[in-house]
Amino acid sequence: MEVRVSWHENMRFIGVGPSNHAVVIDTTAVGGDGTAAKPVELCLIALAACTGMDVISILRKMRTPPRKFEVLVKAEQAPEHPKVLTRVELLYRAEGVPYENLYRAAQLSQERYCPLSNSLKAEISFAVEAIP
Template sequence: MQKFVTAQWKKAMAFDLTIEDATIPVDADEQFGGAGYGPKPKALMLTALAGCTGMDVVSMLGKMRIPFDSFSIEIEAKQADEHPKVYTDILVRYRFTGDQLNEDKIETAIELSLGKYCAVAATLKKTATLKHELLMNP
């Protein structure tokens, strides 16, 4: 097995997570003893989704020679009321700007990412309904 992450306890509920050569601080919510040292670990799953699908889409659009000026992703999520409070509904909103956007090809890239290539999306789909929205030149 390959080592991916190490977690070094700092104080109270705070840890430094080391992934390859990057360190990310994490902390619990204040009601559980956190002190604002960093984001909550569960939220990092949504950042992983944004990064994973974003890289997929950029790669595919490059291969399709679809230019764009800017691209961003926003993610909204609902979680279960009961523990372990997994994400149950996730909306991934893709925003593109540019003069030569091709909606059909961008949709194809998004659907391939979320449906086939993004391992984070595949993992989250085990507990959540995953939907997306495309906004062009909003």
């Protein structure tokens, strides 16, 4: 997979991936305008959506689709740079679903299906190249 992020002004960036949908990223820190989600915030939103999609899919297969569903993510960051995430807590809320089904669907998402959850738990190799 390849994505491209381009700088637009101040600290505003626009990213585009294979789906060709643009995502705006900004911050209020270091000269940003706060016009969009911050990068780590966007990462947590993506995590919630990723695992949420898994859970909805699994619950549908269990024939217990929810009337309402949401994922709440609470995260803690280290106080010093690089301010890595040190704890992530996921809370799944679903109306009209037996607890056992919801818990099992969430567990399957975390252990087997959600690429973001599993990437955040894994060691990842990075390569850096600079082109002037």
